[in-house]
Amino acid sequence: MTLPADAPHAAGTRHATERLRPSRPDxxxxxxxxxxxxPEAARTALxxxxxRANLGRATATIRTKRAAVVAERADWEALRLAGAAIKDxxxxxxxxxxxxxxxxxGTAGGTVHWARDAAEANGIVASIARANGATEVVKVxxxxxxxxxxxxxxxxxxxxxxxxxxxxxxxxxxxDLPSHILVPAIHRNRSEIRDIFIDEMxxxxxxxxxxLTNEPAELAEAARLHLREKFLRARVAVSGANFAVAETGTVxxxxxxxxxxxxxxxxxxxxxxxxxxxxxPTWRDLEVFMQLLPRSATAExxxxxxxxxxxxxxxxxxxxxxxxxxxxxxxxxxxxxxxxQALRCIRCSACLNVCPVYERTGGQAYGSVYPGPIGAIxxxxxxxxxxxxxxxxxxxxxxxxxLCGACFDVCPVRIDIPEVLVHLRGQVVRQSEASHRLPTAExxxxxxxxxxxxxxxxxxxxERAAGLGGRLFGRRGTLRRMPGPGPIxxxxxxxDLRAPARESFRAWWRRTDGGRGGD
Amino acid sequence: xxSPEVEPAGSSGRRATSAGDARETVLGRxxxxxxxxxxxxxxxxxxxxxxxxxxxxxxxxxxxxxxxxATVHRTTTAGLTATIAAALAAQRVTRLAAPxxxxxxxxxxxxxxxxxxxPPLSFPALDRLDGVITGCAVAIAETGTIVLDGGPDQGRxxxxxxxxxxxxxxxxxxxxxxxxxxxxxxxxxxxxxWISGPSATSDIELQRVEGVHGPRRLDVIVVE
Numbered sequence: 061m062t063l064p065a066d067a068p069h070a071a072g073t074r075h076a077t078e079r080l081r082p083s084r085p086d087x088x089x090x091x092x093x094x095x096x097x098x099p100e101a102a103r104t105a106l107x108x109x110x111x112r113a114n115l116g117r118a119t120a121t122i123r124t125k126r127a128a129v130v131a132e133r134a135d136w137e138a139l140r141l142a143g144a145a146i147k148d149x150x151x152x153x154x155x156x157x158x159x160x161x162x163x164x165x166g167t168a169g170g171t172v173h174w175a176r177d178a179a180e181a182n183g184i185v186a187s188i189a190r191a192n193g194a195t196e197v198v199k200v201x202x203x204x205x206x207x208x209x210x211x212x213x214x215x216x217x218x219x220x221x222x223x224x225x226x227x228x229x230x231x232x233x234x235x236d237l238p239s240h241i242l243v244p245a246i247h248r249n250r251s252e253i254r255d256i257f258i259d260e261m262x263x264x265x266x267x268x269x270x271x272l273t274n275e276p277a278e279l280a281e282a283a284r285l286h287l288r289e290k291f292l293r294a295r296v297a298v299s300g301a302n303f304a305v306a307e308t309g310t311v312x313x314x315x316x317x318x319x320x321x322x323x324x325x326x327x328x329x330x331x332x333x334x335x336x337x338x339x340x341p342t343w344r345d346l347e348v349f350m351q352l353l354p355r356s357a358t359a360e361x362x363x364x365x366x367x368x369x370x371x372x373x374x375x376x377x378x379x380x381x382x383x384x385x386x387x388x389x390x391x392x393x394x395x396x397x398x399x400x401q402a403l404r405c406i407r408c409s410a411c412l413n414v415c416p417v418y419e420r421t422g423g424q425a426y427g428s429v430y431p432g433p434i435g436a437i438x439x440x441x442x443x444x445x446x447x448x449x450x451x452x453x454x455x456x457x458x459x460x461x462x463l464c465g466a467c468f469d470v471c472p473v474r475i476d477i478p479e480v481l482v483h484l485r486g487q488v489v490r491q492s493e494a495s496h497r498l499p500t501a502e503x504x505x506x507x508x509x510x511x512x513x514x515x516x517x518x519x520x521x522x523e524r525a526a527g528l529g530g531r532l533f534g535r536r537g538t539l540r541r542m543p544g545p546g547p548i549x550x551x552x553x554x555x556d557l558r559a560p561a562r563e564s565f566r567a568w569w570r571r572t573d574g575g576r577g578g579d
Numbered sequence: 580x581x582s583p584e585v586e587p588a589g590s591s592g593r594r595a596t597s598a599g600d601a602r603e604t605v606l607g608r609x610x611x612x613x614x615x616x617x618x619x620x621x622x623x624x625x626x627x628x629x630x631x632x633x634x635x636x637x638x639x640x641x642x643x644x645x646x647x648x649a650t651v652h653r654t655t656t657a658g659l660t661a662t663i664a665a666a667l668a669a670q671r672v673t674r675l676a677a678p679x680x681x682x683x684x685x686x687x688x689x690x691x692x693x694x695x696x697x698p699p700l701s702f703p704a705l706d707r708l709d710g711v712i713t714g715c716a717v718a719i720a721e722t723g724t725i726v727l728d729g730g731p732d733q734g735r736x737x738x739x740x741x742x743x744x745x746x747x748x749x750x751x752x753x754x755x756x757x758x759x760x761x762x763x764x765x766x767x768x769x770x771x772x773w774i775s776g777p778s779a780t781s782d783i784e785l786q787r788v789e790g791v792h793g794p795r796r797l798d799v800i801v802v803e
Contacts, residue, residue, distance in 0.1 A: 114784070117784060118784050118785040119785075121786065122781075122785045133627075134627075135625070135626040138623065138624075138625040138627075139626045142622055142623055142624055142625075145620060145621075145622040146622055148617070149620075152613065152619065154609050154613070155606050155609050155610060158606070158609075159606075168768070173601075174602040174605050176601050180601060224792075225782070226780050226782040230782070243781065243782050243785060246785065249784060250783050250784060276784070276786060276788040277789075277790065280780055280783070280788050280790060283791060283792075284790070284791055288792075291792070292702050292703060292706065305767065307767075308767040308768070310767045316780055316781065316791075317778055317779070317780045317782075317791035317792050318740065318778040318792035318793025318794075319791070319792045321736065321740050321772065321792070321793060322740065324736075325736040326737060326740075336605065343762065344759075347758050347759040347762045348624075348626070351626075351758050358781050361643065361646075361721070361722040361775070362719075362724045362775035364775050364776050364778055364779045364793070365772065365774060365775075365778070365793060366771075366772070366773035367736075367770075367771070367772055368771040368772075368773075370767060370769075373729065373770050375699070376729055376735035376736055376737075376770055377736055377770055387605045387608065391605065391611075391612045394609065395611065395614075397617075400612075
């Protein structure tokens, strides 16, 4: 699409004759739709050695740094307890707090909109952008807008979105999908990023500097030069929110690069899309989260920049402010008394960085903008698992975990992710049973196990049988796979099993009188 | 992922009525979701609110700001102008933005063109300046943070954003120990920017690199 040279959008830019657009007609828009169930997606990801090397290096770096800045705070556990309690209070008092926020934002000159789902939120953003004559918007990285696929929705309305966060821009320029909550391009190394910049920047604006190397400082400089012209001409910006204070109507965006400050300060119109759970009740409550979040997210005592604004301020920043409050499955999540704790999440991504599964598969295997342990409990709930059966990919997510519990240990708001994973597994199994007239293979084997474990005699027989079976595999053998289809072969696809001992513990105890009678 | 009862968005003519429905629908869904009436529990606030008595708060602030690779200077009221002059000379600043509330004494005798913001400078004009000098509203020792709130010596937010050098003057009386102490001093109605070091990113292999979109150089001058 080409705009005439005198169109308001093109005036004053270096590219006055041709409208440069982020999407490429020669490539499909990247989408998580069609991601296979986790075990299959994980197998593909595991075969990518570059991905595993990039992820292994990056997560090891951030784990070490986080541990150091958290150890600095003797009161870390007290902060976590406060953070969890404040978020639980938010969930419990949500209707009153949202109405309080709405009044405070309105009093300060902002406008509050409500959106039941993604389509409604996208429609609100598009109509505000159109009403202001915008054909493009600059965007601060935000999980909520990724979740509702705002970029694609605006593109279909003829409005281009420029991602301004460095990692998000790498993903956008690379026609790629995000793989981490905080660092969406964590799966890319510096050389891949350099190549993307050289190939793609010139197509959408200022080209990458001549002779660009893969030095991170040079790559950051290239991003600065490339985006500056977009910041200076932008009239509408879209952001998410890390926190909103119900008491005062203050919205908070936490960032590092300054792209957030650019978007939140320079354009005339600011649209913020925020999940309804992102509230804190009082101004004072920020004292807890402004300590928990930076240390958990980027392993810093404080992130470089935090912007806080309340409505509009005459002569400073956007003169129109729209706040879109988004449900999109959050109330379904809230209805589950075990699963609702996932709504405490402040999107720090500490749980991703410590997860042995995430570290190996990367984020794209989860088929959602929310990857890793938090994604495994949040995505199925946002997709309505509490209300109705979900598709196979979604149903596979609660099983994408070894239940090691490292995620709970680092969670700044103490979400018991393993507890919710087990709870959701139960839901998946019950929904699967309900939809099958015959018992599934898994349900059948569980029934056999229950029968076997009911009496010591049945267990003893099973142990003898296992011991005999074990001899077939040698003394120290390992069972790696079982032939054929069916549940047993399926179980072995992701697991090894030591061959059963020739003698069960109970048989050994009887024979040796608990070890007193010799070996 | 859209629920069946929701009409397709995008037709702005219908939004006025559907917007009201959305509000009532979402609030209604929340009420239903909380039918179990979760119990109210007191919020434990057993975390630290202040640094231990006797802590050298200004010293800690200087150390922590330095950790972010900002440049930190310590001076006295008498030495302030000379320190500012040296910081500007080191970066060869010739044109410097200064909000109206920056005292003349800070820049007295310094060979630099002071550019005011009244009437407001255009963004491209701000972008072409060499630097900006501001005061601050409060500073936090524990995290090495300065907070601007648009006060007369700080100006509007764009002023301390577009120029590539930010020189920030911090009076030692403005430094508090902790984040809770800072929030207690701040006014939520004012637009705020919390700044901890120069612009930085960790987006490339999770290694911190200074200098992206905000000022790439931050000089903090602490006045005892």
